[in-house]
Amino acid sequence: MDTNLALVLVLAPFLGFLINVFFGKSLGKTVSGAIGTLSVVISFAVTIYFFLQINQTQQPISISLFDWIQISNFKVDLGFLLDQLSLLWLLFVTGIGSLIHLYSISYMHDDEKMHQFFAYLNLFVFFMITLVVGSNLLVLFIGWEGVGLCSYLLIGFWYKNQDYNDAAKKAFIMNRIGDLGLLVGIFIIGSMFSTLDYATLKTAIAGATDLNIYALSAAAFCLFIGACGKSAQIPLYTWLPDAMAGPTPVSALIHAATMVTAGIFMITRLNFIFDLTPDVQSLIAIIGAITSLVAATIGLVQNDIKKVLAYSTVSQLGLMFLALGLGAYEVAVFHVITHAFFKACLFLGSGSVIHALHGEQDMRKMGGLRKAMPVTFITMLVSSLAISGVPLFSGFFSKDEILLTAFEHNIPLYVVASIASIMTAFYMFRLMFLTFFKDFRGTEHQKSHLHESPALITFPLIILAILATFGGLISLPGNSWLNSYLAPLFTKVAGEAHHLGTTEYTLMGVAVLGGLVGIFIAYIKYIKQNNVPGEDESITGVTKVLYNKYYVDEAYDYLFVRSINGLSKFFRDYVETSLSALVFGLGKVTNEISYQGRKLQNGSIGLYLFAFVLGLCAIVSYIFLAQ
Incomplete structure (x- = not known):
């Protein structure tokens, strides 16, 4: 029964994809949307069943469908592993995925290719489920590549806009760079242990007496490169902001619950490898902290709401990678979960705003929307409070755990993470104040059509806002259900969430105060002083550097894109020309020989008999002389 249900869990979205691809257009928009949503809801229901079962038995479910690859002593099964980590991930992948599908029924209703959109969404969820439930690295790699393909299809869904096509290609190519690192890491691990199965790897590493730490560190580093690509860490982060080219539900799906969490899932799954490579762990923590700060500074001055x-x-x-690098895997997972709640709500809320303003995304042309869109405003406010770390909201608990962990292990990284957190509070309330407060700054036509979004859009927002409010209860300080639940997965015992003492209370107070300071500065600037960012041409100084994202895209274009284009042009103009001359020359010689040779085939029987007799005489003479 478990095998059949596991197949239903994995294949239900794939079936939805097939139905919408082949029959969606004839079924109609509403039916295709309902089928796409129902397929993910089925996976969510099966996930809940397995989650309750595992929570009761504490025994993971391992399912081997068949032997996939067997070469000498190297063997890989096509199998599933349903344990605490995979089921926890599936809960928000399929749960939030269901809400995003429901939201999309209304949001995409006017699109002529709505059935195709739902087909891609279903395929995306199918590959993400495959990535999560795979029992070995090769099955994970299938899902890993699949979500990369689907992100390309979804980001470039409105393909008539060339900028969107460029964004899709950018996401695909940058992810391929990371994927190469992942593949090399898989090869190294496979050659070292003759297996890619998680359980077998963990046992082999635990029992190894002559472990090659250098090779293991190389494998861990390559795996981290793969995680940098999928989870948008320096230097492979620039694709993710451009992924906003896709429809807003795509942004919510990629950024909240699925693709960008894949790298964190992989590192957490292979914690027993990273625990043995402290140098790589330190690098993960440093890269995570720097990425957090750099991205936060850029977010301070952006005017596009998405x-x-x-x-x-x-x-x-x-911040999640900072926690991973410090070995606090359960803390990283906690923030993944709370982030999925409030970030999905924020993206879907921004989509509600864009929907009401007929495609407008520039916050400078918004304002005063809280009265016209009260549900969207309240849900986004709740989620903004959560991401800003305001007490009692979910983000407060998870972000506080990361900062406490950083303080205990590395003070400089704690300082960096704290500054990034203060900036988070500032730019999130900058977004809220510019979008929902003061007077409306758009056109009169937009103003006359302002309205709250339909129920299919606001219902997912309300559910996600509730989760963003109470989601932190799964891991309270000193009483963490999450840590106890995940404990069997880690070689290092996941201790209870920080017990509250003087130090913890002090750090908690500092974090809260920092967040409130960020919110207060935004209030002074955008409410009291009624400051509205100027046009792009008027931006100067440091603000211009931040607005242009430190010119990283321009640097990448100069260093890599132009150089590769120049190299390809050199091969086209010189190397290929020389080779083509050689190839065409050989072709001409062959053609000339065949032209002369075909003159012998003139249809004359007498000539053929003469050649036959002449040839036979030559053969007999050769044999006679040889004797």
Whole structure:
């Protein structure tokens, strides 16, 4: 029964994809949307069943469908592993995925290719489920590549806009760079242990007496490169803000619950490898902290509402990597969960605003929307409070755990993470004040059509806002259900959440005060002083550097894109020309020989008989002389 249910869990979204691809257009928009949503809801229901079962038995479910690859002593099964980590991940992948599908029914209703959109969404969820439930690295790699493909299809869904096509290609190519690192890491691990199965790897590493730490460190570093690509860490982070080119539900799906969490999932799954490579762990923590700060500074001055949220995502992912690098895997997972709640709500809320303003994304042309859109305003306010670390909201608990862990292990990284957190509070309330407060700054036509979004859009917002409020209860200080639940997965015992003492209370107070300071500065600037960012041409100084994202894209274009284009042009103009001359020359020689040779085939029987007799005489003479 478990095998059949596991197949339902994995294949339900794939079935939804097939139905919408082949029959979606004829079924109609509403039916195709309902089928796409129902397929993910089915996976969510099966996930809940397995989650309750595992929570009761504490025994993981391992399912081997068949032997996939067997070469000498190297063997890989096509199998699933349903344990505490995979089921926890599946809960928010399929749960939030269901809400995003429901939201998309209304949001995408006017799009002529709505059935195709739902087909891609279903395929995306199918590959993400495959990534999470795989029992070995090769199955994970299938899902890993699949979500990369689907991100390309979804980011460039409105392909008539060339900028969107460029953004899709950028995401695909940058992820391929990271994926190469992942593949090399998989090869190294496979050659070292003759297996890619998680359970077998953990046992082999635990029992190894002559472990090659240098090779293991190389493997861990390569795996981290893969994680940098998927989870948008320096230097492979620039694709994620450009991914805003896709429809808003895509942004929510990629940034909140699925693709960007893949790197964190992989490192957490292979914690027993990273625990043995402290140098790589230190690098992960440093890269995470720097990414968090760099992205936060860029988010301070962005004017596109989705770009602000995109850089917020990169920054929050940096905090998660900081926790991973410090060995606090359970803390990173905690922030992944709370982030999925409030970031999905924020992205879907921004989509509600964009929907009401007929596609407008520039916050300078918004303002005063809280009266016209009360549900969107309240839900986004709740989520903004959560991401800013305001007490009792979910983000307060998870972010506080990261900062406490950083303080205990590395003070400089704690300072960096704290500054990034203060900036988070500032730019999130900058977004709220510019979007929902003061007077409306758009056109009169937009103003006359302002309205709250339909129920299919606001219902997911309300559910996500509730989760963003109470989601932190799963890991309270001193009484963490999450830590106890995840404890069997880690070689190092996941201790209870920090017991509260004087130091913890002090650090907690500092974090809260920092967040409130960020909110207060935003209030003074955008409410009291009624400051509205100027046009792009008027931006100067440091603000211009931040607004242009430190010119990293321009540097990448100069260093890599132009050089590769120049190299390809050299090969086209010189190398290929020389080779083509050689190839065409050989072709001409062959053609000339065949032209002369075909003259012998003139249809004359007498000539053929003469050649036959002449040839036979030559053969007989050769044999006679040889004797």
